[in-house]
Amino acid sequence: MEKLLVVDDDMGIQKQLKWSFSDYEVIFADDRQSAIAQLRRHEPKVVTLDLGLPPDPANASEGLATLAEILNLAPQTKVIVVTGNNDKENALKAVQLGAYDFYQKPIDSDTIKILVSRAINLFDLEQENRLLAQSNPAMGKIIGNSESIQQASRRAERIAQTDISTLLLGESGTGKEVFARSIHEHSARRNKPFIAINCASIPENLLESELFGYEKGAFTGANKTTPGKIESAQGGTLFLDEIGDMPIGLQAKMLRFLQERVIERIGGRQEIPVDIRVICATHRDLSAMVAEQSFREDLFYRVSEITISIPPLRERGSDVVLLARTFLTSYKDEYSSKVKGFSESAIQAMMQHKWPGNIRELQNKLKSAVIMAEGTVIQPEDLGLSATGEPTSMQTINLREVREEAESRAIRQAWHLAEQNMSRTAELLGITRPTLYSLIEKYRMEDIKSGG
Numbered sequence: 001m002e003k004l005l006v007v008d009d010d011m012g013i014q015k016q017l018k019w020s021f022s023d024y025e026v027i028f029a030d031d032r033q034s035a036i037a038q039l040r041r042h043e044p045k046v047v048t049l050d051l052g053l054p055p056d057p058a059n060a061s062e063g064l065a066t067l068a069e070i071l072n073l074a075p076q077t078k079v080i081v082v083t084g085n086n087d088k089e090n091a092l093k094a095v096q097l098g099a100y101d102f103y104q105k106p107i108d109s110d111t112i113k114i115l116v117s118r119a120i121n122l123f124d125l126e127q128e129n130r131l132l133a134q135s136n137p138a139m140g141k142i143i144g145n146s147e148s149i150q151q152a153s154r155r156a157e158r159i160a161q162t163d164i165s166t167l168l169l170g171e172s173g174t175g176k177e178v179f180a181r182s183i184h185e186h187s188a189r190r191n192k193p194f195i196a197i198n199c200a201s202i203p204e205n206l207l208e209s210e211l212f213g214y215e216k217g218a219f220t221g222a223n224k225t226t227p228g229k230i231e232s233a234q235g236g237t238l239f240l241d242e243i244g245d246m247p248i249g250l251q252a253k254m255l256r257f258l259q260e261r262v263i264e265r266i267g268g269r270q271e272i273p274v275d276i277r278v279i280c281a282t283h284r285d286l287s288a289m290v291a292e293q294s295f296r297e298d299l300f301y302r303v304s305e306i307t308i309s310i311p312p313l314r315e316r317g318s319d320v321v322l323l324a325r326t327f328l329t330s331y332k333d334e335y336s337s338k339v340k341g342f343s344e345s346a347i348q349a350m351m352q353h354k355w356p357g358n359i360r361e362l363q364n365k366l367k368s369a370v371i372m373a374e375g376t377v378i379q380p381e382d383l384g385l386s387a388t389g390e391p392t393s394m395q396t397i398n399l400r401e402v403r404e405e406a407e408s409r410a411i412r413q414a415w416h417l418a419e420q421n422m423s424r425t426a427e428l429l430g431i432t433r434p435t436l437y438s439l440i441e442k443y444r445m446e447d448i449k450s451g452g
């Protein structure tokens, strides 16, 4: 049975919650001290906490102090703060402090039950993620639990022990280099070099000498014989990133190297045998490039004996949250930040964002959020995202604001239409005069109150 700790000194509310949560083990506490004692004893996943606690029930200070103590002691606990009506300010303060969510009195059993069960789900998910992050996945540093990434990892694991030429396909920032390194580290070549070269980032005229090296005097400026990246990878793995950007002229030379496993340095006459494994990667559609003759067909078949497609982040389900938490842990130490986690709306926003820059974009957004966040909990705005999650009780408040705005607009419109006649205004709005007056009071429509 799930445990729920209710921190509230109101006997009526205790009773109501005991009744609403009949399928939970409900534990009660009526002040800070007993709340902490019960938290230590029962370690509940979720706590509902009334901010107005004794000795100062009219003020939220004791409640906020209790919240801070709970989160200090058990930061993974989901605390739902219960506030008095219209105490949005303290509710937001509590969320800033790290509360999972807030809820305004009077308590509605159905709503609070939904909130608590969602909090438990989130707690379970986070716990599972923590365990997964701690466990050592088969492909080392490849973090991800989604079926698509697991499938790609399994494929990589199977070919790691072979020397088969592998082509990694995936958008920019999806982790192609991470996969290539992982394959190397799981191969018999792991104690030999892993050399990566990005064909797109090196000017065309330099790429050949980077890859194949050159003899002294081969060209102006070649002052000493220099081995290329291919030779430096001897015995190990050569990772050719963005192979689709390799100039067509150089492709013939690459093909020869891949077929015959020998190279010649620029200006050299000696054939140098090389024993290396080659992994290539690209974000381009190589078969389309073959069709339009900007990539050699024979080279394409040579580098793609096996292809592994690395899925974009948006197709990896809740992996984004797992990755975000992992990066958060390392960045908060790196930048000595006090940030502890993500608000639920930040999690929703991350799940819904399309991540065109994939994991690299996630890393960049998180770095800036860790540095810039004002509270201890990262909000969607800290990540530069908009909150577009499912309705939560925070959004119920927004909905209330929208309703209030619409109501005051309708009152004003009717009042103009009725030429400032109050009885007629009430009639147009389908409400009684006293209701109209109380709404005018509520929305502080001073001009209408004073007759225009």
Ligand SMILES: Nc1ncnc2c1ncn2[C@@H]1O[C@H](COP(=O)(O)OP(=O)(O)OP(=O)(O)O)[C@@H](O)[C@H]1O
Pocket (backbone or CB within 6 Å): 141, 142, 143, 144, 170, 171, 172, 173, 174, 175, 176, 177, 178, 179, 241, 283, 323, 359, 360, 363
């Ligand atoms: N599954 C993963 N788990 C943890 N970190 C990852 C994972 N995939 C990628 N990363 C991290 O994301 C960043 C981008 O990864 P990587 O450079 O491998 O992507 P890429 O696809 O090679 O990008 P590009 O095509 O732009 O070169 C790196 O900092 C890498 O450490």
